[in-house]
Amino acid sequence: MSLTTNPIKILLVDDHQLFNDGLKSLLSTEQNLEIVGQVYESRNVLYEIQRLNPQLIFLDINLPEQNGIELSKIILKDFQNVKIIFLTMYADEQMLKEAKKLEVHGYILKNSSKKELLLGIETVMNGKQYFDAKIHKSAQDESNKDDLSKKFALTEREKEIIAYVKAGLDSYQIADKMSLSYLTIKTHRRNIHFKLGTTSTPELIRFANENSL
Amino acid sequence: MSLTTNPIKILLVDDHQLFNDGLKSLLSTEQNLEIVGQVYESRNVLYEIQRLNPQLIFLDINLPEQNGIELSKIILKDFQNVKIIFLTMYADEQMLKEAKKLEVHGYILKNSSKKELLLGIETVMNGKQYFDAKIHKSAQDESNKDDLSKKFALTEREKEIIAYVKAGLDSYQIADKMSLSYLTIKTHRRNIHFKLGTTSTPELIRFANENSL
DNA sequence: AATAAATTACCTCCTAAGAGGTATTTTGTT
DNA sequence: AACAAAATACCTCTTAGGAGGTAATTTATT
Numbered sequence: 001m002s003l004t005t006n007p008i009k010i011l012l013v014d015d016h017q018l019f020n021d022g023l024k025s026l027l028s029t030e031q032n033l034e035i036v037g038q039v040y041e042s043r044n045v046l047y048e049i050q051r052l053n054p055q056l057i058f059l060d061i062n063l064p065e066q067n068g069i070e071l072s073k074i075i076l077k078d079f080q081n082v083k084i085i086f087l088t089m090y091a092d093e094q095m096l097k098e099a100k101k102l103e104v105h106g107y108i109l110k111n112s113s114k115k116e117l118l119l120g121i122e123t124v125m126n127g128k129q130y131f132d133a134k135i136h137k138s139a140q141d142e143s144n145k146d147d148l149s150k151k152f153a154l155t156e157r158e159k160e161i162i163a164y165v166k167a168g169l170d171s172y173q174i175a176d177k178m179s180l181s182y183l184t185i186k187t188h189r190r191n192i193h194f195k196l197g198t199t200s201t202p203e204l205i206r207f208a209n210e211n212s213l
Numbered sequence: 214m215s216l217t218t219n220p221i222k223i224l225l226v227d228d229h230q231l232f233n234d235g236l237k238s239l240l241s242t243e244q245n246l247e248i249v250g251q252v253y254e255s256r257n258v259l260y261e262i263q264r265l266n267p268q269l270i271f272l273d274i275n276l277p278e279q280n281g282i283e284l285s286k287i288i289l290k291d292f293q294n295v296k297i298i299f300l301t302m303y304a305d306e307q308m309l310k311e312a313k314k315l316e317v318h319g320y321i322l323k324n325s326s327k328k329e330l331l332l333g334i335e336t337v338m339n340g341k342q343y344f345d346a347k348i349h350k351s352a353q354d355e356s357n358k359d360d361l362s363k364k365f366a367l368t369e370r371e372k373e374i375i376a377y378v379k380a381g382l383d384s385y386q387i388a389d390k391m392s393l394s395y396l397t398i399k400t401h402r403r404n405i406h407f408k409l410g411t412t413s414t415p416e417l418i419r420f421a422n423e424n425s426l
Numbered sequence: 427a428a429t430a431a432a433t434t435a436c437c438t439c440c441t442a443a444g445a446g447g448t449a450t451t452t453t454g455t456t
Numbered sequence: 457a458a459c460a461a462a463a464t465a466c467c468t469c470t471t472a473g474g475a476g477g478t479a480a481t482t483t484a485t486t
Contacts, residue, residue: 016302016323018330022235040324089229110229111253117231155462168416170442184464190444200472201443203381205418368432383472397434403474413442414473433482443472452463 007034008125011054013071014087015040015063019110023058026114033121042066049079056121061088072104083124106130154195161188162208165201220247221338224267226284227300228253228276232323236271239327246334255279262292269334274301285317296337312344319343367408374401375421378414 010033014020017040024035037052039045042063049057057075061068072084085106086099099107105124108117109132116132123130154162164174171185178185198204223246227233230253237248250265252258255276262270270288274281285297298319299312312320318337321330322345329345336343367375377387384398391398411417 016232017326018239018300018323019229019232019235021327022232022237022239024235025238025241026231026235028238087231110231113230114234157463165415166419168411168413168419170413170415172442180463181465183466186443187465188463190446193444198381199444200381200383201415202378202383202418205415206379206381209422370433385472393433394435396436399473400435401433403476406474412474427486429484429486431482431484433480435478435480437477439475441472441474443470445468445470447467449466450464452461454459454461456457456459 005032007032008056008121009034009036009052009054010121011035011037011039011048011052011057013039013042013045013057013063013068014060015042016060027117030118042068042071045071046074046078049075049082054082056083056085056124058085058087061086069099069102072102076102076104085120085124085130100131108132154192158188158192158195161185162192162204165189166205166208218245220245221269221334222247222249222265222267223334224248224250224252224261224265224270226252226255226258226270226276226281227273228255229273240330243331255281255284258284259287259291262288262295267295269296269298269337271298271300274299282312282315285315289315289317298333298337298343321345367405371401371405371408374398375405375417378402379418379421 007030010027012020012023012035014023020038020040024038027033027035036054037048039048042065059068059072059075063071068086068088072086075082075084083105085108086104087108087110089110106120106129108120108130112120112132120130120132160178161174164177169177171189172182174180175182175185193199193204196204196207198207223240225233225236225248227236233251233253237251240246240248249267250261252261255278272281272285272288276284281299281301285299288295288297296318298321299317300321300323302323319333319342321333321343325333325345333343333345373391374387377390382390384402385395387393388395388398406412406417409417409420411420
């Protein structure tokens, strides 16, 4: 059957040339796959999709300029018949959540085997979603992080605000960005301090950096 | 000549199986190289070196348990005839400095080409050190940082205070630590803001972090 | 010895942030 | 439908930080 069907046209997107080329080399022995192109810089992705018309894209998340998350939003919107599988080293919940929210077709970790990769391709090309089993495992590892998160029990909103605070914005600017009242931001900040046991913005920033919140 | 000499025996150490296998695949066409082994977990590295007796190790820095830096210390001590080339995504000065301090034989970025990799192998096997050209660029970025420091012309005292601010201390605490008047700290902070073009503590911290001040 | 640079220190004024309390609405879960 | 959790919003009060100006003392550097 695989002899009669056309090979699946795949585009590889990863800024690490050695990984990108190595992956191509690794997949080149597969008869039913064809690497139609390789992209090393995010700015070339959309153009190459249009030019090469791939059916499936392996997309790295951590790209220098425009990251994979941002890119996938555009691709999903503009090229609706193209499947996207994130191929990333990030095994953390945040990324996984993001990916699932985006309704991307797959999420595979770089510490996977070729076999798993092929399984992922097959699954996704059959119209299903594929999320790396190790991520579910690491979803348990997240219980570590969840321990932290649960301990401090930061809500989504609070995490968002912490990000803005780390970026150097004051409460007025944050309120503006989030289209909320300045007073609401103040309340959130107070709650954050309470949860984390911090008493000032510099302390909070330090804490957030040290615990990579 | 390469027909008469034995191929260089190489061990690949990287927890990302896809990268590791891809790299093997990529190098498998080279007649004068032989991938004698692949290690995915840092705890197996020393045993595999002993067992396989490689001449050259490609070592990832960012390994889960024991990282590449730690590992290389042991390897350099216990297997003095083995060459080590870091193969990493980190292009920052800190890592480079670390590597140079360790007197490791090479440092190549993952966003390199096969050609560069082969050049690195050749250079190192000829007894020289090889540091990725792209890192020298980032080494120039260091001079940017020096430029930055000069541009912003921060004095010793100012840098000290920035460190305390980053640590989350307020001006009173800093004054106490430095045995100075609170008012003096305020003056220094004002001067720092003036020099860096910042207007608030969070901004300052962000700036300092981004420019590793 | 003279000059520049760095460090120390104080004053006033204004505003953002922290501390404390309260309350409504929205969202999610059983 | 009922309840808990999260998000939104306001009030008052106090204090630390930022903006402006000024100046004495110490340390380099010529």
